[in-house]
Amino acid sequence: NAGVMQNPRHLVRRRGQEARLRCSPMKGHSHVYWYRQLPEEGLKFMVYLQKENIIDESGMPKERFSAEFPKEGPSILRIQQVVRGDSAAYFCASSPAGQNTEAFFGQGTRLTVV
């Protein structure tokens, strides 16, 4: 999974600030998925994107969270006005086109809201 690059690895934000998490998929992968892992919880799907398109955001909180995957550059998960409950590990995964292919995960961004 070293091919999926996430940065930063650790991010500390004060309540009310914005958090921006970046994900560069593996070379040749055009599908990106964001997951959130809360302490003592399993990984939870948030959003599925292809280049310039949000395909499924059914797992995204309705407010403050947004995601994009522009034609050029990494995918961005943006959290506005962070609260303590947003503290978690956020993982990005990528896969090539096609639904029966394995997704490879990045090392995650650990967000701490103080």
Added chain:
Amino acid sequence: EDQVTQSPEALRLQEGESSSLNCSYTVSGLRGLFWYRQDPGKGPEFLFTLYSAGEEKEKERLKATLTKKESFLHITAPKPEDSATYLCAVQALNSNSGYALNFGKGTSLLVTP
């Protein structure tokens, strides 16, 4: 609603002591069942994908099997380096989410020398 339940939550084995981890699932049509390994502070590492009941896959000391209701991850003669959290996930046929996976909470495995 799709559900994935893993048991036990935690398992402690002595080196060489074989055992199995269980993943029970409820899904309205299975596209695939996936096993991942996750080390502390790291992202999940892909191990296996199983697509149909009766299918088996092996990798070193690990063997994954699948029935219509559950999957087992068998660990034969484990070593301390097998210590990790093992995650099971399912992908539903009727999902609009491409490869989006529904994960269980994992089994934390500790293998002592």
